[in-house]
Amino acid sequence: MQISVIGCGYLGAVHAAGLAAMGHDVIGVDQDVQKIELLARSIPSFHEPGLAELLRDGVRGSLRFTTDIAAVADCRVHFVCVGTPQRAGGEYAADLSFVDAALEGLLPYLLPDAVVVGKSTVPVGTAERLGRRLHEARPGPVIAWNPEFLREGHAVDDTLHPDRIVVGLPEGDREEAVACLREVYAAPLAAGVPFLVTDLATAELVKVAANSFLATKISFINAMAELCEVTGADVTQLADAIGYDARIGRRFLDAGLGFGGGCLPKDIRAFMARAGELGIDQALTFLREVDSINKRRRVRMVDLARAECGGSVVGRRIAVLGAAFKPHSDDVRDSPALNVAAQLQLQGAEVVVTDPCAVDNARDRWPDLKYAHSPEEAVADAELVMVLTEWPEYVALDPVAMGDLVRHRRILDGRNALDPARWRGAGWTYRALGRARA
Ligand code: UGA
Numbered sequence: 454m455q456i457s458v459i460g461c462g463y464l465g466a467v468h469a470a471g472l473a474a475m476g477h478d479v480i481g482v483d484q485d486v487q488k489i490e491l492l493a494r495s496i497p498s499f500h501e502p503g504l505a506e507l508l509r510d511g512v513r514g515s516l517r518f519t520t521d522i523a524a525v526a527d528c529r530v531h532f533v534c535v536g537t538p539q540r541a542g543g544e545y546a547a548d549l550s551f552v553d554a555a556l557e558g559l560l561p562y563l564l565p566d567a568v569v570v571g572k573s574t575v576p577v578g579t580a581e582r583l584g585r586r587l588h589e590a591r592p593g594p595v596i597a598w599n600p601e602f603l604r605e606g607h608a609v610d611d612t613l614h615p616d617r618i619v620v621g622l623p624e625g626d627r628e629e630a631v632a633c634l635r636e637v638y639a640a641p642l643a644a645g646v647p648f649l650v651t652d653l654a655t656a657e658l659v660k661v662a663a664n665s666f667l668a669t670k671i672s673f674i675n676a677m678a679e680l681c682e683v684t685g686a687d688v689t690q691l692a693d694a695i696g697y698d699a700r701i702g703r704r705f706l707d708a709g710l711g712f713g714g715g716c717l718p719k720d721i722r723a724f725m726a727r728a729g730e731l732g733i734d735q736a737l738t739f740l741r742e743v744d745s746i747n748k749r750r751r752v753r754m755v756d757l758a759r760a761e762c763g764g765s766v767v768g769r770r771i772a773v774l775g776a777a778f779k780p781h782s783d784d785v786r787d788s789p790a791l792n793v794a795a796q797l798q799l800q801g802a803e804v805v806v807t808d809p810c811a812v813d814n815a816r817d818r819w820p821d822l823k824y825a826h827s828p829e830e831a832v833a834d835a836e837l838v839m840v841l842t843e844w845p846e847y848v849a850l851d852p853v854a855m856g857d858l859v860r861h862r863r864i865l866d867g868r869n870a871l872d873p874a875r876w877r878g879a880g881w882t883y884r885a886l887g888r889a890r891a
Contacts, residue, residue, distance in 0.1 A: 454478065454636060457525035458532045459555045461488055461518060463608070463715075464572060464601055465534030466497055467504060469518075471612035472532075473511035475640040480525055481518040492518040500783035500810045503609040526562045530637055532599075533559075533571045538719065545722035546730075547576055556583055565593035568630050570620075572601045574660050574720055576727040580653040584623050595630050597622050598653050600660035605714065606781030613640075617647045621656020664720040665740060670705040671712050672746040678708040678887025679749075688887030689869050708887045709868040710754055710789035710841060711747040713778035718744070718787050750886060751789055754839075754867055755796045757884060761837055761863050767801035770860070772835040774828050775842025775867075776808035776815035783810040785818055790841030793867070795819050807831035809844055828855070835859045843870035852879035 696703025
């Protein structure tokens with residue numbers, strides 16, 4: 454099929470490459486000339502394992518990138534993958550201007566049987582509004598909503614092997630659009646991936662409900678960590694024990710610094726804002742607490758660092774391992790690790806941050822922090838080492854070798870990712886969120 458992808462940021466670039474890998478003719482469109490030039494050379498503008506290879510295979514075959522929206526004229530299906538950031542000025546609601554502009558841009562080029570498929574995360578009700586606008590301008594084409602569930606760091610796999618495909622469509626005759634989207638996703642459907650057809654509002658809600666549930670799960674275990682800290686219990690053992698109950702499950706029960714990134718924090722806030730607009734804010738009041746628990750973890754981490762440094766961090770050299778909001782990503786948006794590093798620096802510490810991929814992005818955001826190219830360089834002469842993003846290379850560090858580089862063998866594990874016995878055995882003071890001091 455001939456398919457366009459409007460917006461070639463994180464979501465769009467991965468989706469375009471994924472559709473090409475599924476055998477379609479794909480044209481990716483973005484206004485950003487530099488981004489398009491790089492993608493045409495199979496170079497993503499962000500770190501995502503496996504994406505460069507997927508782009509390379511696509512660009513050799515049926516994948517093209519352009520800044521010219523007119524190039525989509527022969528496509529039957531158009532995926533809208535533009536961003537919906539938190540509105541500027543401290544508002545929680547989502548900024549929908551890019552989504553609106555994408556639809557307006559497409560209108561002159563739509564075939565009579567075209568399907569415009571939204572993938573961006575939007576407040577419930579947006580798709581119906583866009584559908585009305587579409588119908589008013591062009592009576593033939595239809596709107597569909599097909600939320601995306603990919604995780605940064607695993608985006609290629611999540612796109613090629615999703616755990617479900619959800620398609621929301623307006624009331625009425627849906628058969629043609631369903632058949633068309635089944636053809637788009639023929640490859641994963643042949644592999645047995647569940648395909649759910651819903652109304653537009655349900656499809657929009659599935660996305661934010663899933664992210665809210667994940668955020669709630671993380672904040673639940675972090676609230677338990679707060680209790681563990683005052684009772685001397687161990688949150689990791691607690692998570693293991695409750696996680697064996699299949700109804701609960703162990704995944705997303707890793708206590709620590711909590712969630713960050715470009716999705717979970719923004720999505721739960723936009724969801725609360727939308728509930729307020731709909732007059733049912735009470736239904737989501739608990740998400741405010743989810744957000745608060747999450748933010749408290751960062752403060753607690755700074756408190757722990759201060760305590761380990763004897764009550765003040767002024768002039769103390771602190772090594773921070775990890776800047777990305779999670780491993781296998783160079784994304785530092787709302788990164789808990791960088792947030793803690795910046796707080797410590799503002800309190801007078803000499804903070805040296807390192808990360809395998811995210812140093813450049815971190816430096817753009819926090820130019821005042823010091824940066825190192827390796828953990829060895831970062832910990833040199835440090836009085837405290839903090840592991841704030843659980844990159845596998847940090848989890849595998851040798852406590853004996855590291856011990857020779859630092860001034861004091863003191864380590865704070867912000868992600869409960871290290872083996873306390875190994876570090877303590879090498880003479881380190883090990884502390885973590887939600888675990889006894891030992
Ligand atoms: C999240 C969702 O997991 C995806 O399903 C969704 O498609 C995506 O948002 C999106 O809306 O586009 P992502 O932001 O890539 O994906 O990251 P997650 O893997 O969900 O991790 C989010 C944060 O939670 C990270 O900071 C991570 O360190 C933290 N986390 C995760 C925990 O603190 N504990 C856990 O047990 C798991």
